[in-house]
Amino acid sequence: MPEMYFDVRWPDGDVQRCYSPSTVIEDYFTVGFFCTGASGQLERLEETARVRAFPAEGRILVEALLNADGTPR
Numbered sequence: 001m002p003e004m005y006f007d008v009r010w011p012d013g014d015v016q017r018c019y020s021p022s023t024v025i026e027d028y029f030t031v032g033f034f035c036t037g038a039s040g041q042l043e044r045l046e047e048t049a050r051v052r053a054f055p056a057e058g059r060i061l062v063e064a065l066l067n068a069d070g071t072p073r
Contacts, residue, residue: 002022002023002067002068003019003020003021003022003023003068004020004022004023004025004026004065004066004067004068004073005017005018005019005020005065005066005067005068005070006018006020006025006026006029006062006064006065006066007062007063007064007066008045008060008061008062008063009060009061009063010048010049010052010054010058010060011049011054011055011058011059011060012052012054015063018041018045020041025041025042026065026073028041028042029062029065045060
């Protein structure tokens with residue numbers, strides 16, 4: 001499977017580049033799509049948000065979806 005990256009902006013403004021071993025995570029960001037493979041990655045994002053104690057109204061924004069070579073998808 002082709003790998004990809006995605007940039008996440010946390011509620012405090014920090015941006016983190018995340019890795020996905022497959023492009024299925026891109027489909028997961030589409031409303032209404034569910035994939036057990038991608039859900040593990042999203043659970044890790046949610047856990048990071050919980051540990052960093054962001055306010056409940058804080059939002060995690062996916063800013064960019066990138067190919068393995070860093071070019072935009």
